[in-house]
Amino acid sequence: MIAKFFQASKIALIIIMAMWSASSFAQVKKKKYIVNGYVGGYRGLVNADEIDAAKLTHINYAFVNVKDSMAFLTNLKTDSTNFRKLNELKKINPDLKIIPSIGGWSWSENFSDAVLTPSSRKKFAKSSVDIVREYKLDGVDIDWEYPGMRGEEGNVYRPEDKQNFTMMFEEIRAELDKLSAETGKKYLLTAAVGGSKSFVNNTEMDKVGKILDYILIMTYDYGGRNVSHHTNLYPSKGQEGGSSAHQSVVDFMAAGVPSNKIGLGAAFYSRSREATTTDQNGLLQASVSGSKAVAGQGGGYTKMKDEFIDQKGYKRYWDKAAQAPYLFNPENKVFLTYDDERSIQKKAKYIKKNKLAGIFFWEYFNDPKEYLLTEIDRVLP
Structure with a gap:
């Protein structure tokens, strides 16, 4: 009797756990737009x-280095552990894709050499996909900053980057197709791209757009000689023709990228500018020459919201034309530019209206209280 009781209890427990697991999966609603x-x-x-x-x-995992014409895990021990832990998140969301991002601002200096010849491109593509194969990941993301342009000081770049950028993706796609034949699974190929017209001019986005699943336009880190926004949806009044997310989308679509492959970027961090005057609360004023990360920089959005917005001498303003917020402190003339819940709403509306793929953001842990992610989840189904 006791043995039967325990056996029945064990079966009941298994059923309960299975129901709980199914319930957990059911709570994660499949999204229409990428996040x-x-x-x-x-x-x-x-x-x-x-x-x-x-x-x-x-989740795009940042970053994988480029070394000796290969995708290279610089921190093998921590990277491999991180891949395992991120894959475990699929127990919560089985549709979640984990994708290693190769390059980034600091690790793009060797891209031009890595994809210069047919043999080097094949070597790079194979090593990229070998990481996907070994750690059971879901695709490859390339963040080359930037083909045909310097990017960080010391980067190698050359005119041939324009065509080699395209051929690099052709090689990676071919390697991913081989992996698909092995596993029966579809793998993604994506790219983070600069939001400038010069990026479009230095690439073949019409051809690239046919190869990639998503093109993530980094609609942040905009700048100029004057104090202005870094992740604005539209130009400020008086700065028509200036950098904006809308202009970036227009440029990429004009170059042949389908709207349904475009991801719009959101910044989970602020950037600081130091104005020479308090006129117009710093907006569009000349910036202090050579000023870097000036005192008062807000950092990530959680810190911004909890410590800086309408605090410590900073007052929040809304630029109606740009559809973007900013803070200004008249005492130190520091201007802070960032995304907030309201600008996220505007970007979501823009994504829906223009039938874009969805939204992406840098970087998850800049907003540990999830103020912005919660808003994205609310406004993008």
């Missing part, structure tokens, strides 16, 4: 338990 968050693994171990997997469709 892609970059997670920085370059710092070391990622606390995957703090990632709200149910609100994401993709």
Whole structure:
């Protein structure tokens, strides 16, 4: 009798656990739009338990280095652990895709050499996909900053980058197709691209757009000689023709990229500018020459919201034309530019209206309280 009781209890427990598991999966509603968050693994171990997997469709793991014409895991021990932990998030959201992002601002200096010849491109493509194969990941993301342009000081770049950029993706796609034949699974190929017209001019986006699944336009880090926004949806009044997310989307679509492959970028961090005057609360004023990360920089959005917005001498303003917020402190003339819940709403509306693929953001842990991710989850089904 006791043995039968325990056997029945065990069966009941298994059924309950199965029902709980099915219920957990059912709570993660499949999204119509992509919500892609970059997670920085370059710092070391990622606390995957703090990632709200149910609100994401993709995680781009930043970054994989480029060395000797190969995709290279510089921090093998922590990278491999991070891949395992991120893959475990699929227990919460089985549709979640984990994709290693190769390059980034600091690790793009060797791209031009890595894809210069047919043999080097094949070597690079194979090594990229070997990482996907070994760690059971879901595709490859390329963040080359930038083909045909310097990017970070010391980067190698050459005119041939324009065609080699395209051929690099052709090689990676061919390697991913081989992997698909092995596993029966579809793998994604994506790219983070600069939002400038010069990026479009230095690439063949019409051809690239046919190869890639998604093109993530980095509609942030805009800048200029004057104090202005860094992640604005539209230009400010008086700055028509200036940098904006809308202009970037227009440029890429004009170059032949389909709207349904475009991801719009959101910044989970602020940038600071130092104005020479308090006129117009710093907006569009001349910036202090050579000023870098000036005192008062807000940092990530959680810190911005909790410590800076309408605090410490900073007052919040809304630029109606740009559809973007900013802070200004008249005492130190520091201007802080960032995304907030309202600008996220505007970007979501823009994504829906223009039938874009969805949204992505840098970087997940810049907003640990999830103020912005919660808003994205609310406004993008």
